Structure formats: C-alpha cells, structure tokens
Amino acid sequence: MTDRPLLLVEDTQSLQLVYEAVLRSAGHDVVSAADASSGLAAFKKLQPPVVLLDLMLPDRDGLDLMRDFLAICPDTQVIVITANGSINKAVAAMRAGAHDFLVKPFDEQRFLSAIDNALSSKVRNGTDNRPGHDALEFADFIGDSQPMRRVYAKINSVARSMATVFITGESGTGKEICAQAVHDHSSRADGPFVPLNCGAIPSELLESEVFGHVMGSFPGAISDKPGAAAEAHGGTLFLDEICGLDLNLQTKLLRFLQTSTIQPVGATRSRKVNVRIICATNRDPLEEVRRGRFREDLYYRLHVVPIHMPPLRDRGSDVLAIADAALERFAAEEGRTFEALDPDVASLFRRLTWPGNVRQLLNVIRHVVVLNDGPVVTRDMLPFELHHELEHPETPPDLGERPRVTLDGLIGRTLAEVERMVIEETIATHGGSIPKAARVLDVSPSTLYRKIDSWKSDS
Known part of the structure; x- marks a missing residue:
C-alpha cells in the first residue's frame, strides 16, 4: 500500500464505480476523474504512484495525456486500459513508457495483480533507479559494443515492467540469455524462470508441455503434469521459437494471455496463474503473420516491447x-x-x-x-x-543494373523510383545483405524482400 491515493481516469461512470469498488475492497485509496482535463489536474495535485488510464477519453487522446503525466513525474507507473479492438494503442503506450496494459474485459484478479505489480515496481525503483547499466551487471553477457549497450539499456528499462517482451535475432545470438537477464532484473527475480523451446517439441505434445495434462488424458499420460505455465507461476515463462506454435495452440495461448487462465489437457476445471511472458524467435514475425502462419492478434498481444539481439x-x-x-x-x-x-x-x-x-x-x-x-x-x-x-561471402540478390545514387540523379524521378534507388544502394553498400540494409532503413527484412520480388515481376 501507499500513503498517496491511486488515480483512475475513466469516462464510463459504471466502470468507474466498479473499478473503485474493487480497489477499495482490496485496501487501496483511489481518486477518480472522468476526462483528461480533470485527470491532469488531479495528477498535478496528488502525484499518484500509480495511474489507471483509459486510452479512450472524450476530450483528449489518452496516449497524449500519459505523456504529460510522465513528463511531470517520470517514475509514475501508468497502467493503460483499452478495448480488445485497440490493442495497437496499448502497444504504442507501452513503448511510450506505460508500465502495463489491461484489455477489456478483464477479471478482478488480473486487475489487482496489475496494481500490485506496479506498486512493487515503484518501491523497487525507489531504491534501485539508476539511469544506466554497466555491461558488467549483466554477468552472462560479454561485450561492450554500441549494439549491445542498446540491448542492456532496453533490458534495464523493461525489466521492472510486467510488459510482454518479444526478442528477435538470428540463431545463436543469445536470446535466452537476454530473457534470463530481463527476469533477473525484474521484481519476479525470486520466482521461477521456465524456458520452453516451442520448435523442439512435437506439435502434438506442445499443448501438454505448455498447459499440462491430467493422468489418463491420452495414451502415455501416466501421471498428472503441471505444464510450463503452471511451473512459472509467480515468475517468468520464456517461450523460445514462438513462431513454431501451430495455429490451434496459438489460439489457446491468446486466450491464456487474455484471462491468465490455464486448463490442462483432460482437465474439467481451469485455474489461474500469474506469469510474465517473454518470447523469442529467429524468424521475421511479421512475415509469419503475412504468410498466415502466425495470428496477427497474437503478434500484437506479444510484440509489446521488442528487443533485437544483434548478430x-x-x-x-x-x-x-x-x-x-x-x-x-x-x-x-x-x-x-x-x-x-x-x-x-x-x-x-x-x-x-x-x-x-x-x-x-x-x-x-x-x-x-x-x-x-x-x-x-x-x-x-x-x-x-x-x-x-x-x-564464400553472402551473395547479393540479383537487382539488375542500377545507377549510382546522387542527389542530382534523384531530381525529376518519381517517389517509387527514388525509393528503389535508395534501397538498392543501401543493399549494395552492405555487401548485398538484406538484413543489414533493413536495419539501416529501419524496416523489416521481409519488406525489402517483397519489394525486390515486385521489381522482378514488373521487369
């Protein structure tokens, strides 16, 4: 608990009353506001440790209001609330500094857990809120290059949050070490860290490995098995090679993320678990979405705070x-x-x-x-x-003849022609490496592959 009240900014009166009742029954003091202007005034007066903020407000965008909150008091823990169809706004809020997000409808346990985690993080920050992290503090990492310093800073920033972390990078770059570092620097460090390689387990066994099973639920189930999600209760569940999940299990994982509820194979009752999800893949997740192999709604639910491990x-x-x-x-x-x-x-x-x-x-x-x-x-x-x-250096893609790019050469050309020239020149500058060019251009490698394919089909 805290000696300062929480601030709730919610414009729907019925929901405001429900949230207030739940918070007060749990022992929290809360002050409510129904719009952005009164919410900002209350924030300036109270300096609350935690803010519950609905992103859809009648007089102003909730994301802009959150930025004002954090500009006034950067260590405030903001929990944003959004509707199911606006998860992308919640993702944007997490990247802008929100501590956690809730997607309507959510249950009382998820609601109170988010509050408790935010308050715990606030206390932790009060004693260990250093602006930077020396590489030596991440004992399992070696290296002090600029790309790795960015990784260390991202870990330091996101570890204290409950936000889902999505780690990408080529095979062998240290994605599991990164996940372990996020866990070790979080408020859940005393809890279990449970890794599960989704790509190394046969698809017919994955559901049992993630959610568990009861004895006799299928041939070979000779005893109850808790599953990785239950084993990670109070800690972190690391799902490596997340893009290896089949679509049926992706649906169940999405339901788990929304409800924090698991139902083991063969069980008649579900149960609540409290875990933080970190996932990783060596594929391009957006390309997997485009090809229909990864659910778009699951991608946006998981891809809240991305960390890219450099090769x-x-x-x-x-x-x-x-x-x-x-x-x-x-x-x-x-x-x-x-x-x-x-x-x-x-x-x-x-x-x-x-x-x-x-x-x-x-x-x-x-x-x-x-x-x-x-x-x-x-x-x-x-x-x-x-x-x-x-x-045997990497073979550049066959882009055909291309003129050298100069400013004079760009004048008088269409925007599409300029884009193609810049992309081709960037790829050539980086030895034909499309992933390197994509990082320089700040786009997904799949975007460049699609453009190159379209240029070939047009020629």
Missing part, C-alpha cells in the same frame, strides 16, 4: 572479448595452458561473418581447446571449415 558480425571487437573469455574458461575446464589468440587468428575472427553467431564462436574455441594445447591459439588449430568462410 556477432555487427558487434565489432566483442568477438575478441567473447573469444578470450571462452578460451580462459574452456582451458581451465580441460586442463590446457592456453592464454591468448595469435594476432593472425584475432584478425581472422574480426573478418569472419559468423553465421552461427556466438554459439558458433564458442564451438570453435571449444574445438581448439579440446584438440590442442597452448599457450597461443594459432590459425592451424582452427576447424578446417572455418578457413573457407572468408571465401
């Missing part, structure tokens, strides 16, 4: 820091005397594209340490296939 080739000298740390650890484990990389090996590591990312680098160092002894890692100790990666 190793974009992390500069991090590759050497990771290699040195791995060499020290593996040498100690295997009883070897390795101490350093030969300068030629270090130069090679910096030039390689590392398609398997950090996982591939660790495997290379492990290979060297197991089969050789030090004190220096030389080029002849490296796996044979590693030498050939420099000889």
